[in-house]
Amino acid sequence: LAKTTQPISMDSYEGQEVNITCSHNNIATNDYITWYQQFPSQGPRFIIQGYKTKVTNEVASLFIPADRKSSTLSLPRVSLSDTAVYSCLVGDWGGGSASKIIFGSGTRLSIRP
């Protein structure tokens, strides 16, 4: 299982762009990179998923270098409601592979006015 490493916490201000980087040095060929957001007393919520290069959706962008040993979640113009824990997960969950979904510590992002 590919282990992930993220900063424990980050602080930023409303309106800023926030970039959270995750290291996954032993990512496997079939693994995808997925980021989740979790608020207190709620289940994790899917943010974005990618395999390589750049992926963008309505809430975030995901940058993945060619070696895929790291990834960066980019949140544009954050607001107070973006205060949450962000977790990067690596795995292959398709094709009936049933790869375990293991959470690391995640990054506790705090947004200030």
Next chain:
Amino acid sequence: GAVVSQHPSRVICKSGTSVKIECRSLDFQATTMFWYRQFPKQSLMLMATSNEGSKATYEQGVEKDKFLINHASLTLSTLTVTSAHPEDSSFYICSASPNRETNTEAFFGQGTRLTVV
């Protein structure tokens, strides 16, 4: 998007009783579901992998006789905390991925807050 529903969202029970938590995939089938436990300000800890039609696979340190898992259909897995004690009080979360040939994200339930008094 795909939805995973947990029930109940909150439960308070007396010490020594058993509590059943349901996890349903509402619009997809899932051969495999996962159960997690989360203590305050800690990350999700995988407890077990629930496999439809077969026995669950438990992580090291998780008592299979205490945390009974039944995956009776492709849309339902249940976790029963037997003879609950105050130390079992926690936030329990399930997840599931659709049975697809290509990679897909995992979907999580909203969680169940268990309080044992």
